[in-house]
Amino acid sequence: MSDKVDLWALSDLATPWCLRVAVTLGVAEHLARGITKIDDLAREADCDAESLARVLRHLVGKGVFEEPAEGEFALNETARDLVDPGPVRGNLDLDGWGGRVAGVWSGLLSTVRTGRPSYQEVFGRPYWEDLDAEPGLAASYDAQMTNGGRNVPDPAALVGDDWADVRHVVDVGGGAGALLAETLRAHPHVRGTLVDLPRTVARSGEIFEAAGVSDRASVSGQSFFDPLPRGADVYLLTRLLLDWPDEEAAALLTRCAEAAAPHGRVVVDGGVSPGGAPPKGGLMVMMLTGGRTRNLDQFGALAAMAGLAVTASGNAPSGRYIVECRPA
């Protein structure tokens, strides 16, 4: 069998964009409510019927939606996944954070030419400033971090799963607290502190409440480049370090090292790959923020700059690769 790839199919942008447009216009939800005729769909979605029909027919050809009669559309099994808001939808909605992560690809060439993130060139402001400036976008981003992608969050993982001596966990850049909530639920003897930006920790109350851990959870709405709550046993950095170029990543690790000293651990989950082979992935953060994935050798060098020594690494039961460090 030939391993030659069809370059036309590989380079097609029509399907990814049609899918995003259908999701943004809520087509699956309208269909689920029984609105099936193209004129009615277009009225509900406040758009042009002819153009919408052309988009939907493209998707029907790709196996998303059906057109059982001319001008009348229906959900099929794949399209039904677009009805409930959730991981896929949040990533595809062009009116929210999904629009930023879709649009930033238009800056890939610029990033490759310059070695710098292209987000500002495409959207007019650096990534984090853009989230600061647009509350709706920040809310959509926080929701996506909580619900999106791989995230019905597993509890935090430690190498060797040795929680017996852990009393206090600080989840650094822990978003709205979903991972910390699961972690506290899994370990009833542990209390936790969520560190993230004020607008983000403000969303954690309901999440802690729903998990039944409010009495053991506290928050610190702050920048993680400022001094962190001191003296905890574990400082978690989950899917975080890869957001940042080396200088900022080293500064963040330094704050963790200072706060963890002398006995705490800094646990990095996400963005580090084992060994010394070139790390994969991280194209999106390359364009958004100039962040990067790192292999263990690169991470170890960064940790050393921050006054940390790698003391353990390995795969959690979930398969996630975890690296632990301690103040050197």
Ligand SMILES: C[S@@+](CC[C@H](N)C(=O)[O-])C[C@H]1O[C@@H](n2cnc3c(N)ncnc32)[C@H](O)[C@@H]1O
């Ligand atoms: C990729 S998300 C990871 C969230 C969480 N750890 C997870 O795995 O779902 C990065 C987080 O860093 C937070 N963040 C970004 N800049 C920050 C800063 N300067 N200080 C504190 N938090 C920050 C964001 O608000 C966001 O919640």
